[in-house]
Amino acid sequence: MNTILSIEKRNAVLSRMAVLLEQERANLKTINQHDLNNYSGEDLAMEKRLLVDDSKIDGMILSMQQLASQEDPVGVERFHFVHDNGLKIINKTAAFGTIMIIYESRPDVTVEAGGIAFKSGNKILLKGGKESLLSNLKIVELWHQALKENTISTEWVEYLNYNRAETQSFLEKPTQKVDLIVPRGGEQLIAFTKKHATCPVIVSGRGNNFVYVSQEADLQKALDIIINGKTTNIGVCNALDKVLIDSNLENWQEFANKLVSELQKYKVEILGDERFSKATNIPLIDNNEIWHEEFLNYKIVIGIVDSNEAAIAKINKYSGGHSASIITDKNTVAQQFMDKVDCAAVYQNASTRFTDGGQFGLGGELAISTDKLHQRGPIGLQHLVTNKWYIYGDGQVR
Numbered sequence: 001m002n003t004i005l006s007i008e009k010r011n012a013v014l015s016r017m018a019v020l021l022e023q024e025r026a027n028l029k030t031i032n033q034h035d036l037n038n039y040s041g042e043d044l045a046m047e048k049r050l051l052v053d054d055s056k057i058d059g060m061i062l063s064m065q066q067l068a069s070q071e072d073p074v075g076v077e078r079f080h081f082v083h084d085n086g087l088k089i090i091n092k093t094a095a096f097g098t099i100m101i102i103y104e105s106r107p108d109v110t111v112e113a114g115g116i117a118f119k120s121g122n123k124i125l126l127k128g129g130k131e132s133l134l135s136n137l138k139i140v141e142l143w144h145q146a147l148k149e150n151t152i153s154t155e156w157v158e159y160l161n162y163n164r165a166e167t168q169s170f171l172e173k174p175t176q177k178v179d180l181i182v183p184r185g186g187e188q189l190i191a192f193t194k195k196h197a198t199c200p201v202i203v204s205g206r207g208n209n210f211v212y213v214s215q216e217a218d219l220q221k222a223l224d225i226i227i228n229g230k231t232t233n234i235g236v237c238n239a240l241d242k243v244l245i246d247s248n249l250e251n252w253q254e255f256a257n258k259l260v261s262e263l264q265k266y267k268v269e270i271l272g273d274e275r276f277s278k279a280t281n282i283p284l285i286d287n288n289e290i291w292h293e294e295f296l297n298y299k300i301v302i303g304i305v306d307s308n309e310a311a312i313a314k315i316n317k318y319s320g321g322h323s324a325s326i327i328t329d330k331n332t333v334a335q336q337f338m339d340k341v342d343c344a345a346v347y348q349n350a351s352t353r354f355t356d357g358g359q360f361g362l363g364g365e366l367a368i369s370t371d372k373l374h375q376r377g378p379i380g381l382q383h384l385v386t387n388k389w390y391i392y393g394d395g396q397v398r
Contacts, residue, residue, distance in 0.1 A: 004095055004121045007072040009150060014115055016146040018064035021111070024142060025057050032107065032135045039131050045235030045296040050105045050132055060111040066363040067119045073382045074121045087393045094388040095121030097179040100160075101366070102127045102167070102193055104185040107135035113184070114143065114157060116366045120384040125178065127160040127167060129185075137161075171196035182367050182379075187294075202379065205370030206294040206320035207237035209352040212311040212337065215248040217327040219255055221349055223262055225327060228351040230300055231266040237368055238323055238355040241295050243302040244311045245276070252304070253279040263300060273303035291318040308333060312340045319343060321370040323352035344370055344377035 021028070032052035041047055079091035099117045101124065103109045110126055117124040128136040136159060143157040162170060171181070171193065181201045183193040194201050211229060213222045229240030243259070245252050260280045263270055270282045277284040282302075285291075290301055291314070305311045315324050325347035326337040334348035345355040355378065357365025362380025369376055375383040 011068045013146045014068040020142045048235040063112045063364045090390045093385040098123040100125040100181045102183045104129040110139040113366045203371045204367035207322045208294040208320040209323040210242045210315045211325045212244045214328040215246045216330040222327040269299040275304040323355045
């Protein structure tokens with residue numbers, strides 16, 4: 001298993017996977033319906049992530065086609081140095097080896113994250129949630145079919161059908177070598193993985209994203225961006241949770257009331273800090289701890305700040321380090337905000353919903369990292385590699 005597959009073989013499997021997903025489209029939707037019927041429905045965001053419909057399958061197919069057409073991320077020269085003594089020293093990208101992905105309720109991860117890990121030369125261990133078991137097993141069956149048809153061992157893609165206790169024991173005492181673990185899901189899943197894992201973990205952390213409406217904001221843009229960030233897909237980490245409005249904005253109270261009426265059209269539960277609540281008759285937040293929360297629901301918290309500096313400080317204190325956007329027509333103000341806010345992705349006049357590997361031109365993502373090591377933000381194909389030094393000599397000694 002240590003020998004890396006040729007890029008032709010890897011691409012052939014990905015291309016075949018795209019074809020099989022199309023062929024099994026109806027079957028996949030039927031099987032997914034069983035998962036949906038078995039799910040209690042207590043968590044709306046979880047249910048949205050569990051669903052496999054035509055547009056999700058289109059996304060999976062597109063992801064496989066894009067991955068198959070991308071450059072090989074393995075063996076790329078990153079550094080070249082010739083020593084005075086003639087030694088030729090080269091640093092090149094290398095596959096990790098085995099990557100484990102732990103995730104909840106999203107069968108599309110079984111395709112996309114699996115594909116990214118496989119394309120970058122790694123063996124994949126998939127540990128999905130029990131709520132999507134039938135869908136995941138069907139997709140893994142397709143992976144195995146694509147591998148077999150290309151005379152490649154099915155060990156390259158393995159599904160770990162473990163319960164919580166079995167997962168914990170595997171993390172603490174792996175029965176095979178694991179080089180990297182990527183948990184994708186809520187804060188509890190991430191904390192559980194970090195606590196028990198014995199190898200490096202890339203944290204795909206909470207969202208809790210902010211939009212700051214500054215003094216120089218175009219208010220129509222602000223409304224559109226906030227509505228888009230909050231309502232288009234509540235169950236994703238790039239959704240919007242918090243809005244800050246600059247009190248220096250002319251007639252901010254008028255804008256605040258307009259924003260409330262727009263959000264109410266989408267049945268969003270709105271809570272405000274003292275000044276926002278007073279200006280709009282919106283319920284007051286219970287305490288400041290709520291500023292830390294990621295909602296994954298039709299819920300938003302809105303507050304008033306007195307300066308750009310205050311907005312930056314508040315975001316840096318409470319956000320998940322994922323995404324933050326400033327609405328301003330002043331580029332210097334935007335640049336200052338973007339430089340000082342400590343998030344993986346910072347925006348001027350755009351929705352946080354764009355923080356996504358596909359949207360950023362990476363051809364999909366394994367996860368969105370809120371860690372600073374080893375990669376921050378969307379982790380694409382080109383980030384799922386480590387590196388290795390190659391030194392060529394002809395007898396040099398030191």
